[in-house]
Structure formats: structure tokens, C-alpha cells
Amino acid sequence: MFSKSKINDPAPKPTMGDDKPKPAAPAAPMSRAPGSDVPSAAPKPKPAPSTLSSDLMIKGNLKTTGDLQIEGMVDGDIRAHLLTVGEGATVKGEIVADDVVVNGRIIGRVRGLKVRLTSTARVEGDIIHKTIAIESGAHFEGSVQRQDDPLNSATSKPVPKGAPKPAAKPAASE
Numbered sequence: 071m072f073s074k075s076k077i078n079d080p081a082p083k084p085t086m087g088d089d090k091p092k093p094a095a096p097a098a099p100m101s102r103a104p105g106s107d108v109p110s111a112a113p114k115p116k117p118a119p120s121t122l123s124s125d126l127m128i129k130g131n132l133k134t135t136g137d138l139q140i141e142g143m144v145d146g147d148i149r150a151h152l153l154t155v156g157e158g159a160t161v162k163g164e165i166v167a168d169d170v171v172v173n174g175r176i177i178g179r180v181r182g183l184k185v186r187l188t189s190t191a192r193v194e195g196d197i198i199h200k201t202i203a204i205e206s207g208a209h210f211e212g213s214v215q216r217q218d219d220p221l222n223s224a225t226s227k228p229v230p231k232g233a234p235k236p237a238a239k240p241a242a243s244e
Contacts, residue, residue: 124158131163138167140174147178157190166221172208181220 119137126142133149141156153167159174170182172191185199189207198220
């Protein structure tokens, strides 16, 4: 009269003469995060860099954890992982990035772990870096300072460890 639907059955039951259960399909391998017992999904592919085309002019700050390619004009500060300033591009503002490749023009401070000025670069401002490369033909006007942590936004010069602290001024007594 009424029959039970097979939709809710968890797995097909073996039929007569089928003594062995069928093996389950192998699961996709999962990697484990270093130092963790929790499986993690496979790493995501790196996304393509965001590109600001040559006909684009932006007034305002830009911030990304990814890569950024600028071909137009930006009037504002930029923070990125890898910043490439195209040959026809102009940036007016401070740049903070792990890697900076300058083919165009920058007016402002550049802070980067690795900074590279190509032969077509035009930079007016200070560069604070961990490593720097300046190709022959690049125009640079400003100062260059090496720091172990150039991405730190503190403008004061860090005091080396073990250096004596300035003596406190004695209180005037009358």
C-alpha cells in the first residue's frame, strides 16, 4: 500500500548475492597548515593586479593588500603589497608598499622594503627602503634612507638598542 521513499536512505543496501560493501570514492587530498592539525583548503591562486588605466585620474587615497598597477594619475596616498607605477603615470602623495617599481613620476615620499627606479623613473621626494635599485637614466631628487622596517610610519628615527638615553635635565632650584 505505502512504500518508504529511498530519498532519505543514507546509502544503498546490498542486494542478495552482493556480500561485499563497495568502497567509497577517495576523498580529495587536503593539506595541513604548517604547525596545525587542522586541514586547510588548497592555497588560492594569486589574483591579478588591479590596474588604473591611463585615462583615469583619482583624487583620494588607495589601500589594498594586493598588487596595484597605475597607468593614470593619482593625487593621494597609496598603500599596497606590490605597486607598479607605469611609464606615463603620475602619483602625488606618499607610497607605502612591500615592493615598489617606478617607471613613471612620483611626487612624494616612498616607503618600501624593495624599491626599484627604472631608467624612465622621475621621483621628487624621499625614499625610505630596505633595499633599493636605481637604473642608469632615472631622475631622483630627494634623500635616500635605509631602514630595517621602512613600512613603519613613525617619522622619528629609532634609537638603536643599547644606546644611552638622553639624560634628564636637572630641575632648577631657587
